[in-house]
Amino acid sequence: MTSDVEQECHDYDYTTGQSDSETEGPLGVIADTLKNKTSVQIANSAYMAFLIDRDTDIATKECVIVYGHILRRGRPVNIMIGHIEVKHAHAQGIYAASKKAFAALGDQCSNWLEKTITLGADGAAVNLGSKGGVIALLQQEAGDHIVPFHCVPPR
16 A cells, blocks of 8 residues: 555656656655644644744745644644745734644644734844734734743744
């Protein structure tokens, strides 16, 4: 019996570069599989922490790395949700990019805001500023129950 990943790898035609997968090639199949696994883990979690860390990619574009911190089999784990380019490096831009990372997981994770109980980020005002930071935007949308905390980068 073949797994879904093995079957999708077999659907890739190496001579033409064509694939029946959502994204092209064996790496696309692996990416799709990891995305689906992450989506299931977030969907199955009752609560989660939402962690962000800004960085630049190799082209020096401003990006945000988004993590979910959940309990899996009673143990805490960090799951990388996404690495998304930030259009503008202000709180609205970082928050929008973070939401885009969760949206990429599909409808199964559309209720991630309802599960979020805390936001972890470095101490920059753009992230944890109580009046205009990402935490303020998150609390406006999801509720004041979300607790901000200053953390070291979650990587």
